Amino acid sequence: MDFRPIPRDLEAFQQPVTAEDIEAISLRAFGRSVRVTSAVELGGGMYNSTYRLTAEGLDRLVILRIAPAPERQFASERELMRNEYATVPFLAPIADLIPRVLAADWSREVAGRDWMVQSHLDGAPAPDRLGDYPRDLWPGFFAQLGTIAKDVHAVRGPHFGAVAGPGHATWSEAVLASLHAIADDVVGVGLDAADVRKVADLAAEHRALLDEITESRLLTGDLWTVNTMLAAAPTPVISGVLDLDRTLFGDPAADWTIRMASAKKDERTAFWETYGSRGPSSPAASWRALVYEARHLGAIRLERHRLHNSDGVRDTYQSMADVLAKLT
Template sequence: MIDALTSLVAPLGVLQDAELLTGGQFATTYRVTLTGGERVVVKTAPARTDQLLAYEHDLLRAEALVYSLAASRPALKMPTVLRTDFTRTVLPSDVLVVSHLPGVPLVDAGFDPADPRTARAERDTGAVLAALHAMTGPAFGYPCGRQAPTWTESFTGMVDELLDDAARWSVPVPSDRVRSALARHAHVLADVTTPALVHTDLWAGNVFVDPSSGAVVGVIDPERAFWGDPLADLVGIDPMGREPGTPAVLAGYGPIDVDSPSARVRLDLYRMRLCLVMMIEITPRKFEGDWVEPHRAAVTANLHAALAALRV
C-alpha cells in the first residue's frame, strides 16, 4: 500500500509517513505526511463492490463533486480536493486526495454536554448546514447516481432501492409497513420543491472543532450527499434521536420549519430511511464485535418508532 500511496501523492510531494485512520466503516483513509511537513488525506473506496448497497457505488466521486462545489464557499469549511484518481489502475478503486483539516473530531473532543464549547459547536454546525442548503441542484437525487424531477419520485426510489438491498441480503425489514408509509405520506414529500444539497451524515465524527473554543473548523465525508429536503440533515446529525437537532443547532441554522404537520411527517420518513440503511449495511459489511447486536436492536427500535409515528 505504501507504494500506491507514494505514487498517488507524488504530484504533491514525497511521502514521508502514512497513518491509517480509524473510525469510518466505508472507505479506507490515510493521513499522509510529505517531506516538507505538509499533511494530506488519501481516501480509497472499497474494492469489493459486491458488498455495497445500491446507492453506495461511486460515493467518492460524489464526495469529490461536493468538495468542488464547496471550494468557493468557505462557510462550508470543507477540505480542498488536491487530486483524484478514478482510473482504478493505481488501486482497484476510486481514490480522493484532499487537504488535511485542523482541529479534532467533535466526537473525540471530550466536551461535556453543559460545556459552552458544546453549544458553540452545535450552533456552528447549524450554520454550516444552512450554508450547505443554500446550494441547489438541477434535480432531486444523488449527485453521481439516479435523479428524478420530483422529491416524491426520488425519495421513493431511494427507499425502494434499500428494500431491494434488504431482499438481496435476506435482511428482515418490515417492507410492507415501509411501503405503506410511503404511500400514505407521499403528499408531504411533494411539499419539497427545491433540491437543496444535503450532507446526510453530519454526525459528531464528521465535524472538526477547535478544542479550545468549540468552533467548527472543518466538515468532512459528504460522500452520501443528495439533492433533496434539508430536513434530512437534522436526522443525519443524530441518527438515533427523535428530535430534529438541538436548540443550539436550530439557533445556528436560523429559520427552519420543524414543527408543522408536514415537517414532522417528513422527519419520520427520513428517520425510517436512515434506519433502513443502518440495519441493512450490517450484513454485507460483515460488522463484528460486541457492539453489533446492541446497535442492531437500537436501530430496529428506532425504525419501529418512526413507523409508529407514521401510523403504519
C-alpha cells in the first residue's frame, strides 16, 4: 500500500491510524476481494482523520473518515460521526449533494475508533476554488448555499437537540444542555467558563423566550464554504456538501449557516435571495439570537483551544462579554 499520512505532533488533536488499521477496515467494509493500494490523508478538516482510498476491486475512489478516540472527544461534541450517520435519512432533500455511506463501524475494534466509508465527491473544496472566480460571480455561490439551507431547514424533527439524541421535549432544554456541556468542556481544558455559565443561567431564567420555538427543524450545524465542493464549471456550482456531523433539531436561527450569512454585507447577502426572509424581528428573537451567538462562541473557544490558538481563545472572552452586556 502507498500510505501517506500527514505528519503530526504527538500533541495534535488529529492522530493518524496505521496502514494495518486501514487494511483491516477495508476487509470489514468490502471483504477479501478488495485490496487498498493507496491511502492518502487529506488535510481539509480539523476533527476526523480523513483518507482518500484507491483499491483494486473498486471502480472508483472512496473516502475513509475515522473519528477521534473517545477519550479525546469533548462532551459537547460526543460521537459526531454517529450523529451524521443518523442524519442521513433526514437529508433526503439534498441527497444528490451528500456522499453515500458505504460502510460504518461503531464497534471500535479497529484502532479503538468509529469509522465510516463514503463515496468520493467530485469537484474541488470551495475554499480552494472559489477565489479563482471573479468576485462578481460569488453571489451565485452564496445563493446556492441559501437554497441548500432552506431545503434542510424545511425538514421537521421528532425532538429538539442532536439528531442522534439525546432528544429533548423543549427547545430550552436542548439549548441549556448544550451550554452546560460546553461550559464543562471549557473547564475540563483548564479555561474559565464563568461567562458561558452566566449565559446558561440567563437562558434558564428566561426559558419561556426560547420555548416560543415549538416546532423543531433540521439544522446543518456547520454548513458554510468550507463544507462545500465546487464543480469544474465556468461559474461557481456547488457539487457536494460534506461533514454534516453537527446537525441538530431546533430553531433555524440558531444554525451556524445563518450566523455566517449574517456576518457581513458582501457577496453573501445573495444567500437571503434564495433562503428567504428571516421573518419579522422581535425583542424575543433578538434575545434568542444573543444566546445562540454565545453558544457559537463557546464552541469556537473549544476549537481554538484544540488548535493551540491562544490569541483566538482570548478573543472569545471579549466577544462573550459583549454578548452578555446585551443579554443583561
